[in-house]
Amino acid sequence: MSIIDKIIGAVKATRTTEDRKSALRQLAQLLTAHAIAEETVIYPALSDKGESGHATMAYTEQSAAKMQMGLLERMDLMSEDFDDKFAHLEGAVKHHVYEEEGKWFIELTEMAPAADHQHIADRYRQEFDRYFNGGEKGDGRPAADGVTGIYV
Numbered sequence: 627m628s629i630i631d632k633i634i635g636a637v638k639a640t641r642t643t644e645d646r647k648s649a650l651r652q653l654a655q656l657l658t659a660h661a662i663a664e665e666t667v668i669y670p671a672l673s674d675k676g677e678s679g680h681a682t683m684a685y686t687e688q689s690a691a692k693m694q695m696g697l698l699e700r701m702d703l704m705s706e707d708f709d710d711k712f713a714h715l716e717g718a719v720k721h722h723v724y725e726e727e728g729k730w731f732i733e734l735t736e737m738a739p740a741a742d743h744q745h746i747a748d749r750y751r752q753e754f755d756r757y758f759n760g761g762e763k764g765d766g767r768p769a770a771d772g773v774t775g776i777y778v
Contacts, residue, residue: 630656630723634716638709646703654695657719659758661688664726667749672730675737680730687722691715 633653640646665688669681694715701708735743 628723630660630719634719637712643703647699650695650699650703654699655758657688657691657695659754661692662757663750663753664688666753667746668731668734671738671742671746672734675734677730677733677737680725680733684722684726684730687718687725691718691722694718 630653633649633656637646637649637653640649665685669685672678672681672684694711698708698711698715701711734746738746
C-alpha cells in the first residue's frame with residue numbers, strides 16, 4: 627500500500643473536522659509534491675520519447691486533482707457531499723496511478739536509454755523533496771510518495 631493510499635484512508639477514517647483537515651492537508655502536500663516532480667521531470671521525458679499525448683493527459687489529470695483538492699478544503703469536511711466528492715477524487719487518483727504505472731512509465735523505461743533512468747530518478751527525488759521535505763535531497767533514497775515506483 628502506497629503512502630497516498632494510506633493518507634486517503636486516513637482522510638476517510640477521520641471522525642472530527644480538525645483530524646480531517648489535518649489529513650487533507652497531508653494529502654494535498656503529497657499530491658502536489660508528486661505532481662510537481664512528475665510535471666518537471668517525468669512528463670518532459672515522456673514527451674521527449676514521443677509520448678506527448680500521455681504527458682499532456684497526465685498533466686491535465688493532475689491539474690484537475692489539484693483543483694478538486696482546493697474545492698474540498700472549502701467544504702463542510704464532515705458532510706456527505708464532501709464524502710461523495712472525495713470518493714470521486716480518490717477514483718481519479720487511482721485511475722491516474724494505474725495509467726502511469728501500468729503503461730506509461732513502463733513504456734518510458736523501455737524507450738529511455740538505461741543511462742537516463744538514474745538521471746530521471748534523481749531529478750524526480752530532488753523535485754519531490756524540494757516541495758515535500760523543504761529541501762533538495764535527491765540522495766538516492768526512495769522518494770516518500772511511493773507512487774512512481776519505476777523511478778524511486
